[in-house]
Every structure is written in C-alpha cells, then in structure tokens.
Amino acid sequence: MTRRVLAAELVLPGGDQEAVPDGAVLVDGDTIADVGPRDAVIGRAPAGTPVQELGAATLLPGLIDCHVHLVFDASEDPLTAFLAADDAALLPAMVGRAARLLDAGVTTARDLGDRNGLVRKVRDAITAGDIPGPRLLSAGTPVTVTGGHCWFLGGEADGQDAVRAAVRRNLRDGADLTKIMVTGGTMTTTGPRPHQVQFTAAELAAAVEESARFGRRVAAHVHGTEGIEAALEAGADTLEHCTFASAVKGQPAHKHELIDRMAADGVFVCPTFSSTLDSVARERGADTIQPYLDLVRREYEAGVRLVAGTDAGVHLATFEGYAEGLLWYERAGLPVDAVLKMATSEAAAALGVSDRTGRIAPGLDADLLVVPGDLREDLRALRDPLLVLARGRVHVPPAAAERAVLRPQEKVAP
Ligand SMILES: [Zn+2]
Incomplete structure (x- = not known):
C-alpha cells in the first residue's frame, strides 16, 4: 500500500472537528497520516507524494x-x-x-x-x-x-x-x-x-x-x-x-x-x-x-x-x-x-472502535468516503459514493466506475 494525498473542496473530519473547505487527507498505507487545509497537508507530505484532486466533492469518514x-x-x-x-x-x-x-x-x-x-x-x-x-x-x-x-x-x-x-x-x-x-x-x-x-x-x-x-x-x-x-x-x-x-x-x-x-x-x-x-x-x-x-x-x-x-x-x-x-x-x-x-x-x-475509525484524524485507520458536491447541502449525495477507502484499500463502487464520474487529476507534492 502506498502514500497518497486526497484533496477535495470539502473535508468533514467528523466528531466535533470543524469542516475544512478546500481540504486534504494524507493516507499512508492503511492509516491516516494527516488532515487539514489542502496546501498545508500537501506542504507537509513527503516530496513526490501523489495528490488525487477530487474537485467538487466531500471527503468524510467511512x-x-x-x-x-x-x-x-x-x-x-x-x-x-x-x-x-x-x-x-x-x-x-x-x-x-x-x-x-x-x-x-x-x-x-x-x-x-x-x-x-x-x-x-x-x-x-x-x-x-x-x-x-x-x-x-x-x-x-x-x-x-x-x-x-x-x-x-x-x-x-x-x-x-x-x-x-x-x-x-x-x-x-x-x-x-x-x-x-x-x-x-x-x-x-x-x-x-x-x-x-x-x-x-x-x-x-x-x-x-x-x-x-x-x-x-x-x-x-x-x-x-x-x-x-x-x-x-x-x-x-x-x-x-x-x-x-x-x-x-x-x-x-x-x-x-x-x-x-x-x-x-x-x-x-x-x-x-x-x-x-x-x-x-x-x-x-x-x-x-x-x-x-x-x-x-x-x-x-x-x-x-x-x-x-x-x-x-x-x-x-x-x-x-x-x-x-x-x-x-x-x-x-x-x-x-x-x-x-x-x-x-x-x-x-x-x-468500541473509536480508537480505529469514525473520524478523519492522524493515526486512525484510512476509512474514507468521497461523495459528490457539498454533503451538508444535500444528504442524498450519500447515494452516490465516488470512492471508498477501507483500511487504506481503494474501492470504486461499480456505479461510480460505470458512470466514470470520478476523473481524478493526479499531481505530485513538491
Ligand atoms: Zn436484526
């Protein structure tokens, strides 16, 4: 498993943590290594880490x-x-x-x-x-x-x-x-x-x-x-x-x-x-x-x-x-x-698994979900998952793959 940054227009870390507009998450193997504003996360990521730009999407805990x-x-x-x-x-x-x-x-x-x-x-x-x-x-x-x-x-x-x-x-x-x-x-x-x-x-x-x-x-x-x-x-x-x-x-x-x-x-x-x-x-x-x-x-x-x-x-x-x-x-x-x-x-x-999942925070398992648009505006976006990470393993739901809705732009952290 590899290291990667997922960047989206909205990151909802969950729990009592504030929403992060234009945010990002650094995933290292099966673990969340960092979360925060996009530029800060990319700046802290090891040089050469791929950055997946998810655009107008919400990134939230699985x-x-x-x-x-x-x-x-x-x-x-x-x-x-x-x-x-x-x-x-x-x-x-x-x-x-x-x-x-x-x-x-x-x-x-x-x-x-x-x-x-x-x-x-x-x-x-x-x-x-x-x-x-x-x-x-x-x-x-x-x-x-x-x-x-x-x-x-x-x-x-x-x-x-x-x-x-x-x-x-x-x-x-x-x-x-x-x-x-x-x-x-x-x-x-x-x-x-x-x-x-x-x-x-x-x-x-x-x-x-x-x-x-x-x-x-x-x-x-x-x-x-x-x-x-x-x-x-x-x-x-x-x-x-x-x-x-x-x-x-x-x-x-x-x-x-x-x-x-x-x-x-x-x-x-x-x-x-x-x-x-x-x-x-x-x-x-x-x-x-x-x-x-x-x-x-x-x-x-x-x-x-x-x-x-x-x-x-x-x-x-x-x-x-x-x-x-x-x-x-x-x-x-x-x-x-x-x-x-x-x-x-x-x-x-x-x-009893709060020490492993349920929020996006460093050290927790990389259980992540990407849905289109701003989820706070419309919960129905949860009907259309674009990308799922389960303990770091990438899963593209067949419906998303068929619609080819996710066209990630990949960049590399400087
Ligand atoms: Zn039952």
Whole structure:
C-alpha cells in the first residue's frame, strides 16, 4: 500500500472537528497520516507524494452500519431463503453482500446474528485482504430462549447457567460481542411477541456479566417498553430497534421518563431505520411511519445517543441502501450534522472502535468516503459514493466506475 494525498473542496473530519473547505487527507498505507487545509497537508507530505484532486466533492469518514445480517438476503421473505440454503450456499452470497455494503460507503459493519460462525469467516477473509468488504464485527449466534426470537439461528438458552454458557461459547469461538434477544421480534412469528420480554432479569444480568468478563459489549434486541427497561437494568451497551411496541393502543404512560433514563444512562440506541421504511411508506402511507419519526426526534431532543444501523438483510432492508436509512433520520427532523455523527463518530463509540475509525484524524485507520458536491447541502449525495477507502484499500463502487464520474487529476507534492 502506498502514500497518497486526497484533496477535495470539502473535508468533514467528523466528531466535533470543524469542516475544512478546500481540504486534504494524507493516507499512508492503511492509516491516516494527516488532515487539514489542502496546501498545508500537501506542504507537509513527503516530496513526490501523489495528490488525487477530487474537485467538487466531500471527503468524510467511512460510514458505520451498527446493525446488519449478512445471512439474510433482504428479499420479501428472507427467512424462507435462509432456511433453504446450506452454509456452502450462504457463504458466497454473504461475501457479495459485504461488497455491497462497501459500495454504499460502509467501511465498518456490526453483524448482529448469523449461524455457525459464518460471519467470522467473511470477517477474517476481509481482514486478511482476500476479499473486499468493510471491517466486520460479529455477534455470532444471538442468545434467545427456546422457541424465542430467531431461535433457528441456533442460540437457544434457558436459565442463568445456560445463558452464561451460550455467551461464553460464542466469545470463545471468536465473536466480537454478544447479541441477546430481550424481547420477541417480527421475523419470528411464533414464540414471544415484540412487546413481551423473553428473559428474566437474572438471565439478562448474567449475559452482560459474562460478556464483560470477556471484555465484550452487549447489543440488546428490544421492542417493547418492559424489554427496554429490562435491558437498561441489565446494563446492555446498545438497544436495537427500541420501538416501544405495545400490546395495547396508545403509548405507555412512562415512555418519556424511560427516554430520559436512556439519555441519563448514556446507552446507545440504534433505531434501525432503513430502505424498509420506503416500501412501508409506499404500501401503507407515510403516516404509518410518523410515530417512529416522532419517537426518534423526541429521543434526540432528550439527548439519547443515537446511532445508525439498517438491519440490512431483513425484509427489504438492502445492503446498498444505507443512505436511505439516514434520510429518514433527516425527515424525523434531526440536523444533518447529527445524522452524520450517528453514522460515523457516535457509531464508532457505540461499537468500541473509536480508537480505529469514525473520524478523519492522524493515526486512525484510512476509512474514507468521497461523495459528490457539498454533503451538508444535500444528504442524498450519500447515494452516490465516488470512492471508498477501507483500511487504506481503494474501492470504486461499480456505479461510480460505470458512470466514470470520478476523473481524478493526479499531481505530485513538491
Ligand atoms: Zn436484526
């Protein structure tokens, strides 16, 4: 891997760092070596370093998808397709899905549930440089109750001891974190419903305690209010979905107190907005989505740490549609800079990888994304990534290559 300067009319280093008009980034192999005003970066770069002029484009940190499932195909009925495929058929399909995440500018993705350690195989092949793809964090097989949400992935455990053993096995086998199904979910039509809690408080506490012993985090799948309370009580690190699903019409009376508690605890919430919402809006009307948008806006205003994740792989949540999910946060009324933090620096904090990615800063991995124009003016530019660097490896999305939109001018630093 080589040294190069990428220069663009706008660099958004991310986090709390100021935007840099006419900025540049020096990449050395797989690492960011420098960032700042264009002339200063070129002046500090070793003589002879190639300079790629990106022109009217925005250079920002690579995006982070906090919630994907490489084993699912994002079709109308991902479960049937999954159950019909053996591991030998699933693996190459998963490799293709990882590449599509990269096409969308996603340079880090957290997979929250597979079977038989398949994601770890993809993760390790990407890390070794054998195949293209984002940095993957794998939860392995989610812990659930017998017959509970996603039981078919193989992670059934009942009782404290069994939960501890399931967590330990997963982490021993190389999972990066624990995923626990605190409530039922929509993909599993039998077993507990989304508003119902699956585990006892003691079982949830055992899962968090065992993970902590391994130095690993816990992602909690939660829909209903009781599940949210139980996950907070147990000390889960991230709350997935967090829809406040209820068995009865209307919202629970203490919903606002619970949101305030989420903010006070500093727990990360991943509302999993995705391209699925576009199809829901088309089929059932935008009004059906409004309560979810209002909820996320209320959480944002209360100071809840929100992060972006798409649940890519489930019903119509596409691997190339990361931008569509972000646009829904904007429609919910969140400012553009807050939405971008959800996708970069805050997501990195939630995943425990802030020391590697999520911002453009010297010493961090060269995870970078280039999109046309000024991204602050129009988030839809994220639909058209021109260039992606994943740990320094250059990836030109096929759509960009076909349109030949990127015609870099190369110069050399004096
Ligand atoms: Zn999921």
